[in-house]
Amino acid sequence: MPPLPASDHTDGTRFFNPTTICPEGTQPARMRRLAILKWQWNRPRSDWPRWIENPTPIGDPHARPMPGTVAVTFIGHSTFLIRVPHADGTTVTILTDPIFSKRCSPFSFIGPKRVRAPGRSLATLPRVDIVLVSHAHYDHMDLPSLRALARRGDDPLVVTPLENARFMRATGLKRIMELDWWQDVEALGTRITCTPARHGAARTPFDRNTSLWGGFMLRDTTGHQLFFAGDTADGRHWGLIRNRLGAPDLAFLPIGAYAPRTLMERVHTTPEEAVSGLRQLGAKQGIGMHFGTFRLTDEPFDEPVRRMHAAGRAQGLAPGSMDVLHHGECRALLW
Numbered sequence: 001m002p003p004l005p006a007s008d009h010t011d012g013t014r015f016f017n018p019t020t021i022c023p024e025g026t027q028p029a030r031m032r033r034l035a036i037l038k039w040q041w042n043r044p045r046s047d048w049p050r051w052i053e054n055p056t057p058i059g060d061p062h063a064r065p066m067p068g069t070v071a072v073t074f075i076g077h078s079t080f081l082i083r084v085p086h087a088d089g090t091t092v093t094i095l096t097d098p099i100f101s102k103r104c105s106p107f108s109f110i111g112p113k114r115v116r117a118p119g120r121s122l123a124t125l126p127r128v129d130i131v132l133v134s135h136a137h138y139d140h141m142d143l144p145s146l147r148a149l150a151r152r153g154d155d156p157l158v159v160t161p162l163e164n165a166r167f168m169r170a171t172g173l174k175r176i177m178e179l180d181w182w183q184d185v186e187a188l189g190t191r192i193t194c195t196p197a198r199h200g201a202a203r204t205p206f207d208r209n210t211s212l213w214g215g216f217m218l219r220d221t222t223g224h225q226l227f228f229a230g231d232t233a234d235g236r237h238w239g240l241i242r243n244r245l246g247a248p249d250l251a252f253l254p255i256g257a258y259a260p261r262t263l264m265e266r267v268h269t270t271p272e273e274a275v276s277g278l279r280q281l282g283a284k285q286g287i288g289m290h291f292g293t294f295r296l297t298d299e300p301f302d303e304p305v306r307r308m309h310a311a312g313r314a315q316g317l318a319p320g321s322m323d324v325l326h327h328g329e330c331r332a333l334l335w
Contacts, residue, residue, distance in 0.1 A: 010162075015163075015210070015212045015213070017235075021235040049115055050115065054328050059071075062126045064091050065084070065091065070333055070335060071333075072333055073125075076099075077099055077139060079098050090188075095156070100122050105138055112296055120328050131156045132160070132192070134160070135211065135214070158173050158175060159185060160178055161179060162211065164211045179194035182195070190218055196240065198235040199213040215232065228252045229277070230254075231267070233266050242281050247284075248283045254274060255288040256297075257290060270307070271288070271307035275317065275322055285322075285333060
């Protein structure tokens, strides 16, 4: 890739987590790779089921949301269909980090495999106007799913952090907008701002952190805000986002893939950290994601949701302030 202007999170060639969100030092990359290989070789036996059937889907993702609400359908992992009504009678339909594939992997025959089907198939979803792709990891940027979306002829605007478009151009999606942290774009009455996250990115062993990662704050014409965190560890960015963009009404926050902590603490939040992030953001409502679909790390299958609810009680949240949706559930949430 051509050199980028240097900033607090890139040296012009690779991206990194700046001290403004990640104050501690980082372990040398070679040592970290060796630690990951050792962990993968010695992983504990899994309690994850080989397969689990989804409940009967609740709600209609095609229905127009009532004024004062946003309709959210949980597909699985970090994939949500979000429908936002506008005062002019239109509805903007947004799809986040779409993955409908059997595996999150560069290969169809190896790699983390689903333990449950997508909560809704792509074919059953309404036309998608905007796609948010938070970063290049395979469980968030799934090219087969993006190709399938292009074949449907939806022609959505794809919004993604810097240097990610090159991975997606061959999918057939024509409108791809790259943003740096804090940059924004206006689309269909929605302002989309790319926000910092504490994470990393790679699709091969040779392109580590050559593309940027991030989250997104969406603001509609009435001033309501929705925050999609993407994939992130805990950090100072929660407060930075609130101070710069204001508190969101609704926040989608990752609660899974956090064990063992010695390896995951710099890339993934625990459920307790997600609840703390919700409070620092000042969000009215939180929805947990990044759990219960692919076994990426070592925590027990049902632990993230249990710990999230316990953390909400321990941190004094009102009942239901931090919740999860059933796979396939479509729920109307108040702004």
